[in-house]
Amino acid sequence: MAVVTVPRRKSRRVQPMANAKLVSGLALVVFFLLLILAHPLFQATIWDREFRVYDPFIGYDTQVVHPAGPSADHWLGTDSLGRDVVSMFTYSARYSVVVALSAGLAIGAASLLFGSIAAYKRGWIDSVVTHFSDAMVFLPALLAVYIIGVGQDPGEFGALAVGVTFGVLYGLGPATATVRAAALGVMAKPFIDVARLAGAGMTRTVTRHLLPHLVPHAAVQAMIGVAGAVTAEAFLAFRSGVGDNIGFGYLVFEGLTWGELFAGVLETPWWVMSTGAAGITLLAGAFFLIGAGLREIFDPHSLDPRKVD
Amino acid sequence: MSLVDTQEGAVRGPRIPWLVTFLARRGLWALITLIVYLAVVFILIQVWVPFNFATPARLAGPDAYQAALEALGLDRPLTERLFEFVGGLVTFDLGTSFTGDPVTTMIADTAPVTIFIFAVGALLAFVIGESLGRFGAWHRNWPTRSILSTIGVLFTTIFPPFLVFLIAFFLRDPFWDLREAMGLPIDSLEVWRDVAVEQNEVMLLMSLALLGAVIGGALVRIWAHRNRVRWVAASALPVTVVAAVVGVGLAGFGAEAIDLLYRSEMSQTVATGSPLLVLVGVVLITFGQVMFMMKVGIEDERNEDYVLTARAKGLTEEVVRDRHVARNALAPAIAGSFLALPTIIAGMVIIEFGLEVRGLSWAFFNAVETQDIPLIMGVLVVLGVMGIGLRVVADLVIAYLDPRQRRA
Amino acid sequence: MTAPVQVKTKPLVEVTDLKKLFPISRGMFRAPNEFVHAVDGINFAIAPGESLGLVGESGCGKSTTGRMLVKLLEPTEGHIQFSDGEYQRDVANVSRSEIKEFRSRVQMIFQDPYESMNPRRTVFDTVAEPLAVQKVGTIPEREERVLDLLGLVGLTPPEIFLFRYPHELSGGQRQRVAVARALVMNPRFVVADEPTSMLDVSIRISIMELMTALAERLGVSYLYITHDLAVARYMCDRIAVMYLGKIVEIGPTEEILANPRHPYTRALLSAVPVPDPTFHRTPVEIKGGISKAINPAPECRFIERCPFAAEVCRENPHPEMFEVGEQHYAACYRINEI
Secondary structure, eight states, X not given: OOOOOOOSOOOOSOOGGGOHHHHHHHHHHHHHHHHHHHHHHHHHTTSOOSSOTTOTTTOOOTTSOSSXXXXXXXXXXXXXXXXXXXXXXXXXXXXXXXXXXXXXXXHHHHHHHHHHXXXXXXXXXXXXXXXXXXXXXXXOHHHHHHXXXXXXXXXXXXXXXXXXXXXXXHIIIIIHHHHHHHHHHHHTSHHHHHHHHTTOOHHHIIIIIIHHHHHHHHHHHHHHHHHHHHHHHHHHHHHHOOSSOOOHHHHHHHHHHHHHHTBTTBOOOHHHHHHHHHHHHHHHHHHHHHHHHHHHHHOTTTTOGGGOO | OGGGGSOOOSOOSSOOOHHHHHHHHHHHHXXXXXXXXXXXXXXXXXXXXXXXXXXXXXXXXXXXXXXXXXXXXXXXXXXXXXXXXXXXXXXXXXXXXXXXXXXXXXXXXXXXXXXXXHHHHHHHHHHHHHHHHHXXXXXXXXXXXXXXXXXXXXXXXXXXXXXXXXXXXXXXXXXHHHHHHTTOOSSHHHHXXXXXXXXXXXXXXHHHHHHHHHHHHHHHHHHHHHTTOHHHHHHHHHHHHHHHHHHHIIIIIHHHHHHHHTOOTTOTTXXXXXXXXXXXXXXXXXXXXXXXXXXXXXXXXXXXXXXXXHHHTTOOHHHIIIIIIHHHHHHHHXXXXXXXXXXXXXXXXXXXXXXXXOSHHHHHHHHHHTTOHHHHHHHHHHHHHHHHHHHHHHHHHHHHHOGGGGGO | OOOOOOOSSOOSEEEEEEEEEEEEOOSSSSOOOEEXXXXXEEEEEEOTTOEEEEEOOTTSSHHHHHHHHTTSSOOSEEEEEEEETTEEEEGGGOOGGGHHHHHTTEEEEOSOTTTSSOTTSOHHHHHHHHHHHHTOSOHHHHHHHHHHHHHHTTOSSHHHHHTOOGGGSOHHHHHHHHHHHHHTTOOSEEEEESTTTTSOHHHHHHHHHHHHXXXXXXXXXXXXXXXXXXXXXXXXXXXXXXXXTEEEEEEEHHHHHHSOOSHHHHHHHHTSOOSOTTOOOOOOOOOXXXXXXXXXXXXXXXXXXXXXXXXXXXXXXXXXXXXXETTEEEOOTTTTTO
């Protein structure tokens, strides 16, 4: 046999790095990962450890009047209880990121599972899945998570539980509807017939031929849904605001309460609230941008209802 | 506009107008979806949540826990609760709230504001998002596009309580000044002192007047397009809306209507915020979604051959964009926007609550925090009915725009 | 109706009264009462090694027939007797557990070389998939087999094609891969659904040559579906002409081309350009376009467009096949008058 060097894989024609939305979204995610790393790093290096001035829960700097605006010691100021905002912010980043990732995975898994099975099986399974996802579109996952979580101990209903609950509720609604529509389009392609002719059963057809084409659609839905999950967690933390989980929402809550109570008496500590809100918006925005970028790259037609059936 | 009459060529037997069969089919769809939705709500509240609603009492010991279950009505068998729920739905009776009032009354008291905000807000957001998306997709220079995209992403992903703060911080005072400038007294109670009608009736009147204006305006617009009376077509909608506003004023409810819209939390006696501010918030969180859908739609369509043909005919860019491309991009944009509905409803509820408007969300949050199970379910039922109803209307619009959808 | 169309040897595939009805759902609670009669009781047989051309315009049911023969569609009625040595089955009623075995004996080649290959899988993945499903051989053995086949279908040197993705191949190369994939299990019977119609004219003839050469070498029978009589003439021993779900004429290729008896066949032939400027042929007029066979009335299917339509055609159901020559049958009441 002649010796021929065979390239096993060639680069796709799609160039993801040329998409501005995707690149900026990824950059933001990297920024948040760095934030998570920054907390232990700062704690180990530049933050005073002896008096725990920078502790996210009990830190108190006796040198300044709280709440204090941004300064050299406290880059984003301190909140009404004297805690350093940078410390709270970097500490709470990990919770919000856990929520985002768990919600994203749950959305992807739920939508891929039900979307692909519905499109493969058709018949009554398909109509059950379709009607169910149609109905779930009208149930705001954020409110449902709020109802489920409001009375709970944050230890029991922590970041992971919030993320997964939101992800499953959202994933069964809009995400499944979109993935199923895309799956119907794939199922109509001749290469599915070719696979059936090869004798491939359901497992093989779905895993080898259907799912690879659906992953981009599910990823887009997961990204869009993650934005909602981050908001949901923040809102839950914002409304209940207790325990270990000081999510970004808690910062907003802190700022708002202070502002409401002392409106006109003291200057509103806008830095507390704005930091939290910026964190939420940037994190949600990061995933939203990745989702929008992926949609542009993979399939601009993914939301076109005329492609259904 | 001739697209309307081109359907149903090959059907045998008597010709049924597509609208009738379409509404029948969508009606059935809505019914099934509603039933599934109600089932989900029932399971969520009655099966899933009881672990949580009674959880705080668990710490106090088994007796207290049992007492809490009884107080919440969760000790009864599930089937009994199910029959009560279904029976209540059939007779339009959603049970009795833990406050002692019937849920139906509490919802009837709070829903009109929310429905008004939701309907008008969604409509406005759609109009704004649609035109911005059309504009942004058509103009390919990067400053326009990226500024629009950035604003859209920012408002779509903003944390609703923070938006509440921004609105309250920047818009409350100007709105307050506007109310004063119109000569209304600070205290809402003074406005309503000698008025015989209920506040909700005025709200309903305003909603109906606006709805009538939009539908009437659209019909006139269609008629004018068919008969090629351009200036009528262009001015139909604004004129009917203005007429509706003036009409409400002439009917003698001008001051009351303005008071309802420009409420300020400073009028402690009636103690509600301004629905108009909530409206602004709903529009802000919604228009970005619509804008993206519209952009995606336009970018899909703009490379089709018929666009080239239209240009080759010598049509101006505006006509190609608005009459040809946008029209085809609109139906997918409406359908796509619906997938964002849960996010929008959730955002609306939070903003409404944050700005202290006594709408459905006020009832909802109070209900969740007081574990008022019948009221929570009632609010979710009403939200679902609203969403599904809006969906049917939107499907009708899509079918009107795209004849291919009429048989779907 | 019996099967009047027989071949001398024991046929490989024998189709009897095959029907496929697609319901048009109209009305929400009623069972569908309107059906498209896509394939409406057809009979034919294919001998081992023989290739039959199925000719007709789009929408006449020829692709539906092909898909039923390979069980991509379930027939509504009728029998498909498949006889390959020991293997004797009525494919129309083959059970789910037996379908995998059947799949190793028949294959199909599709029209669109761009859509019939999974864009995420390499040539090797695509061609070796039947081997993987049927668990034939080890991976190096499969690789060997695929390399052999790629050489056989003219993709040389095969090594460089083995791990390419579909988008790295031209249309002709993809269709060669499709042929290789169809032949990988050594099937006895291949349905080819217009395999050349989406290729450039310059490539068509080489694909057709490849298919006929391989058929002779490997003893494969084809059902060759096409709308192009010239292609059918090149590829097929016999031709069946379909119109609105019915076979209207069937016979040996040269016999049909030289002596078409059904008005529809004549019309089709008159549409084929002949590269001879001195050639003149009386044009056969047919009217209108093809309609849909929705609950067709009991009359000749071709009546709407037939220039020879008479009372007899309207008063009687669609005609049976009349023998008009050796192995040559046509379905027309006025066969002897026109």
